[in-house]
Amino acid sequence: MSGRLSGLGVGPGDPELITVKALRRLRDAAVVAYPAPEAGASFARRIVARWLSPAQREIVIAVPMESARFPAQRVYDDAAARLAEELDAGHDVAVLCQGDPFFYGSFMYLFARLAERFRVEVVPGVSSLGASAAAAQWPLAARLDTLSVLPAPVLLCRLAEAEAVAIIKLGRHFAKVRAVLQRLGLAAAARYVEHASLAGERVLPLDQVSEAEVPYFSMILLHRRGVALR
């Protein structure tokens, strides 16, 4: 019998935010695969490093991080073929996904290639959206609010209609995003969150952020009118 593929959401960064179920699947897997930048370590692996065993085999999926090259079809074709060999051999494979696998997670590209052939389980994780809201102590949306998640590169064309917003994939786009929000008079209604749930977590008003230091793992939360909780 072929093995089971599990897409494990391992949470936003703090190892305590992994779910009991994801941890159980992780421990049971013979093979653990994870995306990593072409140069550098895997964030998802770092989150679960304390639970990995030397008996588990690891497969690194080297992913180009430039958005212009997404989706990196060849990388996922090759990775899916490699994982299929393991699954055909009857080995259970866990694929680590930072945050939640189906919230902008690269696991979805493997899912698309393997779900018709193999048993696949998706274990949801705590996403960066929830973690950033918790870090900023900033309720995301309430009642009839609509919440938009806007990747920074497509910000301008969508912001006009947005009410409650999470702007993700900030990194080098930060200066442009801040300038747009300032021009629209929205900067004061926003909070910057970096490395939510990790030791280096920072929550700042936009005017206190140094644009040269904005990492990939950061986002801006914005609410045009403030969340009406009462």
Ligand SMILES: C[S@@+](CC[C@H](N)C(=O)[O-])C[C@H]1O[C@@H](n2cnc3c(N)ncnc32)[C@H](O)[C@@H]1O
């Ligand atoms: C490709 S998406 C992956 C999202 C992930 N699957 C999730 O569920 O949160 C990467 C973006 O998520 C946001 N992000 C992920 N982890 C974060 C964290 N710990 N703190 C702040 N933002 C984070 C950043 O905006 C980053 O550019």
